[in-house]
Each structure stands twice: as C-alpha cells, then as structure tokens.
Amino acid sequence: MRGLETSRFMRKLLILFIILMPAGQIAIAQDMVDIFGYYETQYMGTALDQEYLALYSNKLRIDMNSDVSDNISFTANFNYITYHGKTQWNILDFLPERVISDIPAEMRGFYILPFDDQNFLDNANVRFAFEHFDLTAGKQQISLGTGYVWNPVDLFNIKDVLDPTYEQPGHNAMRVDIPIGMDYTLSALYSPDDSWKASAKLARFKGRIWRFDYSFVAIEKIWRWHDYSKFDMTRYSFAELPERRRLYGVTTAGELLGLGVWAEYAKNNMEETDDFDAMVIGTDYTFDFQTYVMAEYFHNTIGKSDDSQYDINDWMRLMAGEQKTICRDQVYAYIQHPLTDFIQFGTSGIFSLTDNSLALVPTLNYSYSDNVELMAYFNVNLGADGTAYSQSQGSGGLLRARIYF
C-alpha cells in the first residue's frame, strides 16, 4: 500500500514538475524579453451608390524586445489580422465611367482589392551597437524624409493620406549607421532581392546646421509597378513592369520665423520611362491656446496635370500603393485642438490643385484610459466626378479602438 501511495505521490510530483518547469522557464524568459503590444478592432464604412459597405478588422500585435547584452538588442513583432464584412472591393466601383468604359467586360472581375486574413512576422531584427557604428540586420522600419503625408525620398513606403501616421510594414535589410561627431550620421542600407542587381541600396548623409537638420539621400531600387490594362493569364496577375529607379534626394527640417518648416526634393532617374521630380514643402505652428496647425504642399511630375488624363493605370497604381498620387499638385492642411486633456479634435483637408477636388477628414482621438485609445475618422469627398476626391467615390468613416498591453 505504502509503495502505491509513494508511486502516486511521485507521479503527482512529476506532473507538478512538468507543469511548473515551463512556467518557470517562461518567467525567466519574460525577465529577459519584454513582451508587449496591442489589440486593435476597427470598423470602416463607406456610403456608395445608395449602398452602405462595411469592413471590420481585428488586429493583434505582439512585440518582443530583448537587450541580449550591453550592445546587442533583438526586437520582433508578430501580427495577426482578420477581416470581416465586405472583404472584396472592386476598385472599378469607385472610378469614373470614362476610365472603366475601355475595360473589356471579361476583365472587370480582375480589379478586386482583397482583404485576406494575414499573420506575419514584422520588424524582426538584431541591432549591434558598436563603439563607432550601429549595425541592424533583419526586417526593419525604413523611415525616410521629413514630410508628414508625402515623402518624395521614401521609395520603401507610401503613407495613407487619410491616416498618415499609421505604422508601416518592415523591410528586410542590413543597415549601418555611422555617427560622425555629434551632428552627422552616414548610413548605408542594403535590402536584398533575388540578385545584387535587383536589390535595393541606399546611402544617406544626415547633418545639422544652425537650426536645421538636413540629409542627402541616394537610392537604387527596382520599382515593381504594373500595367493594369493588361492581364497576364499565365501568372494570373496584371503584367509586371519592373524598372530600375535611381533617386537622388535632399531633405531638411527646422525653423524659420518661428514656424516649423520642412522640405524634401527627389530627382528620379528611370531606366526606361520618363524621369520625374517630386517635392514637398511643409510648415506648422502651435498657438498659445494649444491649437496646432499644419500645411503641406506636394508636387510630383509623375502625377497628371489634368483630371482628363487620369487613366486606369494611374488609379490602380495609386490604390495598390505603387505611386504616391495621381495629381501633380496637392495641398494637405490639418488643424487640431485639445477639447480636454484626453480628447483631441482635428480636421484635415486634402485639396488637389490639379483637379480642384477636396476631401475633408474630421478626426477625434480619445485617450479613454492609460492604455486604451479610441479614434474616429470621417471622410467626406467633395470633388466632381472623375477627380481625385470625387463624391462618386463615396464618403465614410472609421472607428478604431486600440488596447495596449
């Protein structure tokens, strides 16, 4: 009997040990790795042609950070996103009849923008901080330029004009930052593709003079844009037009006459198509009564100078994030005022100087508690049919709750 009891006791002890051992290991691991992140739930609605279309999404982002030693740190985040509601959007529904009339009926089903569930590892990189330089290897944020909405020198990201501060995906790269004295930094980045020739390369020199930060940037990258008038049935996608793009840019940010000012200029040399220039100039100011105002002007010669020139490629490349704009000249203006310590009200207006269309985006941010943020964006398009921000594209809004942990 005693032997049986001892055996039962040993079994319980073993089970307890098995249960507790991973818990202990997790506790030790948690001491070494900082785990945090957020859960975001979002509802997006659009009123279009007497119909109300809705897309709902849930996003879980789990971040990990660890200082492996004094000069080595590791970071990564895992993202899981689910979409519900209208998860297939036909872009042609938002375009003017003049543009879609040339598209054969049998091709019209290809212009679908799908919202498929996603899970991916992002910003997973290791950083070595040596005495004279930093080396970052892995998937990482590449944030270039000083512009708020548009960054002509950034070949890696395109911001959403309605939500320009939303985080961007990471890019696989190796990057070296070499500080030179207190005020200068030389950076080099290599983002590998299937060959050295196809890989992106970047060099940047950043410095400070008087009250201005400035940088000179040179980037070489294959621009993978598409011809959206031709569908490649063998690859079941639109025809890809890969083309080498070399960008030479300059940026600055500082202060002039009490105003915050920033500017970027980029000269784009294309291997096959026409070269083009892009430029942004911005300014901002905070009044004593805490109201913040900002304006940014964007000029891009790849954009069309008249709305009658917008074609299916312009629209699709814009929607697919292959180019920053379809208009040659645009202005973004933003005003924000704290209604209370925890509620910010703002409105942005995006005006196309090319086609005189306007989109208004009132926003409301509420810090509900230390780690809960509620956001509401509304989007009202006021332009004529066929313009960049036409009423026929519909108007809508977005509600977002984000809980940090």
Added chain:
Amino acid sequence: MKKVLFTGLLLMLMTTVTQGEELNGEQIIEKVNDLLNIETSQSVSKMTITTTSGKQRTFVFESWSMNSGEKNLIRYLEPRRAKGQATLMLNHSDDIWMFFPRTQRVRKLATHAKKQKMEGSDFSYEDMGSGDAFIDDFISKRLEDEEMMDKECYVLELTRKPDASMSYSRLIMWVTKDNFYPIVIDYYEEDDATRHEKRLVQSDIRVIDGIPTAMKAVMMNKNDNTQTSMEMVDVKYNVELDENMFTERSLKK
C-alpha cells in the same frame, strides 16, 4: 576669549542678515539657477495628470540632463501606450526631436512646440527643459519678502525680456531663504501679464547628493482647472554621462 567668540558670532550673524537683505533679484535668481541646473543628473519620475472630472493618467519616464540643463533626454517607461517614446531637447529646449518607436520615425519640432503639453499634462516641454531661461529670458526684480507654505521666502518678479522665446510674460517666484529653492512659481500668459495661467508648487524637499531636491511638484492649470503632479521616484546628481547620449542615435535606442 568669550568676548572675541561672541563678537565673531555676532559679526557672522549680521553679515548673513545683511547679505540676505542686500541680495537683489538678479543675485537671488542666479542662486536659484545654480541650484536647479546641476551639471548632470539622472532621474525616474512619475507624472499623474488629473482632470476636472477626477480622471487620471499616469506616466513614468526616465530622464537625463547634461551641461546644467542645456541637454535633456526623456524616455517613457509607462504606460505601454507610450513605452519607448523619447524626446531629445538641446540648446535649452530650442531644438526638440521626438522619437516614435512603432514607426521608428524621428521628428524635429520647431520652437513653438515647446508650448505643447507634454503627453497632455499641465507641464509643457518648455517647463521641463528650459535650463538657464530664468536668467537668459527674464529680468528679475525682488519684491517684498513673504511667508509661503510656512517658510520665509524671497519673492521675485521675473519679467520676460523683449526678444526672449519663453512663452510666459511674467513669473512670480517664492524662493526659500534657507536654501534658495523656488517652492512656488506663478506663470502668467504670454500675451497678458495680468492673467494667471499656471502655478507650480514644489514640496517634500530633501537633500540628495548634497543638493536640495523637491520630491514632488504639482502644476495647476488655472484656465483648465486641471493639475499634474510629478513625483521623483529616483534621482542622482553629478553622474557620469556620455555626451553621445544626447544624439539622434541614442534617441532611437
């Protein structure tokens, strides 16, 4: 011998009293400035914002200061929402950079941003890192002494110099006579020197590393009827700091 000792003590006492009475506004504010702007410091602070409805938000941040307040770096530890966000202020907050960890983006802010509320608190960036501003940006005049919070105080009126960048037109400051600590500061609006905007009350003054330090500071906003308290969780003075800490490279760490 007794007579000599007595005379000596009397002379010392008289000298102290005379020095105190003879100190003018500029001399007092210099002593205040020397006291507040230690060569280097490192601290952890807890900031609690309280609204009129009683709602609270709490932030914990670590900060480093160098060159007597000329360079400042603030990095948020809590809440999770703000964790990793950092602010670098150089040239007495004339140059400000903010770092947002989720986008890895550094944004340069112009001088006007100094007026912005730090994380929605009643402290502006200017309040946090203005270094020698009491001397450089204001003319100091001594008013009649008063008792404040049971302490004998010098009272100073600081009037903004015409070309100064500070966003307060006037300050009234109560400085303790025993250690030249400014225990109360009244801030007046930029465009109206008669409109009282904010009051800072500093209390629980302890001597740390030989330096009087307010362990608690409360900023009360008269216009919004809100307040923010700042508690010093940990502080060290004259620590060894590398100048490279106050660069964009360090901001991103």
